[in-house]
Amino acid sequence: MRALVQRVTAAEVAIGGAVVGATGPGLLVLVCAMRGDVQRNADDLAARVARLRVFRDDDDRMNRSLLDTGGGALVVSQFTLAADTSRGNRPGFSAALGPPDGERLYDRFVAALRDHGVSVETGRFGADMAVTLTNDGPVTVMLER
Structure with a gap:
């Protein structure tokens, strides 16, 4: 699984103009x-996100995690993170897991992040969404599991 993680002061996702998360x-x-991801990938990635130390401590160093700060997470499915542009300018997405299994692992990731005590809001898997942040x-970090 891949996750692009951005530290935000605020973020929201809307579908058809209505904020859903x-x-x-x-x-x-x-x-x-x-492709090839299993439940363990979702669980491991959620643990890494929950513990990712990208928030400032008292010395202004990135040394605190969501678990330390009590911050929330807005989780949005994004199959385009699987983009392959090695053959030219039009990205291919064949490395992404198909919708039924992709949604199952997305839901597992969300549940696992909540299991770590993180307050989680979401978009809607497969929907056309507008994300504002x-x-x-x-601070933007790419993670893979």
Whole structure:
């Protein structure tokens, strides 16, 4: 699985103009299940996101995690993280897991992140979504499991 994690002061996702998920200070997590991924990948990635130390401590160092700060996460499915542009300018997405299994692992990732005690809001798997965010820092990290 892949996740593009952005530290945010605020983020929201809307479908058809209606906000379906939002977070204040915390993380926007764009997630993609890849071919070959299994439940363990979702569980491991959720643990890494929950413990990712990208928040400032008292010495202004990135040394605190969501678990330390009590921040929330907005998790949005993003199959385009599987993009392959090695053959030219049009990306291919064959490395992404298909919709039924991809949705199952996306849901597992969300559940596992909640199991770590993180407050999680989501978009809707497979929907056409508009994501708005204020990147804090900016801090953006790519994770894979």
